[in-house]
Amino acid sequence: NAGVTQTPKFQVLKTGQSMTLQCAQDMNHNSMYWYRQDPGMGLRLIYYSASEGTTDKGEVPNGYNVSRLNKREFSLRLESAAPSQTSVYFCASSKRPDEAFFGQGTRLTVV
Amino acid sequence: GEDVEQSLFLSVREGDSSVINCTYTDSSSTYLYWYKQEPGAGLQLLTYIFSNMDMKQDQRLTVLLNKKDKHLSLRIADTQTGDSAIYFCAELNQAGTALIFGKGTTLSVSS
Numbered sequence: 001n002a003g004v005t006q007t008p009k010f011q012v013l014k015t016g017q018s019m020t021l022q023c024a025q026d027m028n029h030n031s032m033y034w035y036r037q038d039p040g041m042g043l044r045l046i047y048y049s050a051s052e053g054t055t056d057k058g059e060v061p062n063g064y065n066v067s068r069l070n071k072r073e074f075s076l077r078l079e080s081a082a083p084s085q086t087s088v089y090f091c092a093s094s095k096r097p098d099e100a101f102f103g104q105g106t107r108l109t110v111v
Numbered sequence: 112g113e114d115v116e117q118s119l120f121l122s123v124r125e126g127d128s129s130v131i132n133c134t135y136t137d138s139s140s141t142y143l144y145w146y147k148q149e150p151g152a153g154l155q156l157l158t159y160i161f162s163n164m165d166m167k168q169d170q171r172l173t174v175l176l177n178k179k180d181k182h183l184s185l186r187i188a189d190t191q192t193g194d195s196a197i198y199f200c201a202e203l204n205q206a207g208t209a210l211i212f213g214k215g216t217t218l219s220v221s222s
Contacts, residue, residue: 004153033209040119042199042214043154050208058209090153098142098203100210102153 002026006091006103013081013110021076021106023091029101031094032074034058034066036087037105043090049074081110115200115213122219129187131216133200136181140202143176144210145185148197157198158185187218195220 007022025032030051035043035058045058049068063085065077074093078085088107092100114136123129135143141162146154160167160174160183167174173186187194200213 031208035212040214042115043212045204045209045211048209056208092153098144098159098201098210099156100154102155104151104153 004091004093004101004103006089006106008106009104010107011109013078013108015082015110017081018077018079019081020078021089021091021108022073023075023103024073025091025093025101026072027093027095027101028071029093029095030071032068033092033094033100034064034074034076035090035092036060037090038087046076046089081108083110086110115202115211117198117200117213117216119214120217120219122221123190125190125192125220125222127190129185129190129194129218129220131185131187131198131200131218133183133185133213134181135183135200135202137202137205139205142203143174143183144201145172145174146199146201146212148199148215150196154199190218190220192220192222194218 004025033048034046037043044060047066049055052071067075088105091103094100116134144159145157147157148154171188175184197215199215201210
């Protein structure tokens with residue numbers, strides 16, 4: 001029972017490089033989310049998707065794009081990485097918005 | 112807008128009680144939540160309380176809600192070293208589509 005799977009677990013990027021963070025869930029949840037976690041800042045919502053085919057901005061969407069490829073997968077893309085995007089990124093999914101199941105996180109460093 | 116505030120650190124001895132406090136701003140919140148993040152892992156839902164309740168007890172956990180003061184607390188009785196983690200208070204955003212998290216309280220338990 002995998003739950004929410006994120007890849008990669010770790011990544012180092014140079015400023016200006018692009019990359020896509022992958023997330024997949026096997027719980028048949030409609031809603032999926034991307035959060036970033038920074039020291040002293042807690043978790044902040046980047047984007048969310050209430051259902052397949054829909055995406056909405058969260059609190060900190062600038063510099064990111066998302067794709068809800070199908071019900072299972074929700075990817076987060078950084079087109080031109082900046083040092084301010086160094087963070088731990090968490091994907092989550094839920095049947096109800098309040099009971100979210102989180103992945104293990106992707107630790108991203110932009111140098 | 113919504114905001115959730117928590118103190119950042121709490122240190123206790125094994126066997127003592129821990130009390131983690133949180134204040135929130137959205138008085139229309141139907142439920143309030145506590146999530147736990149163990150080192151190197153994603154968040155897990157620990158417990159929640161319905162807004163018309165004052166208290167909820169679940170084994171070693173007691174949640175107290177003061178709706179007038181918009182204050183939520185989590186008490187852990189007989190704290191163990193395995194309780195060392197970051198604890199997040201959360202509420203749903205006004206649209207009811209995603210969780211808003213506090214900055215998290217790091218609980219350190221010494222033996």
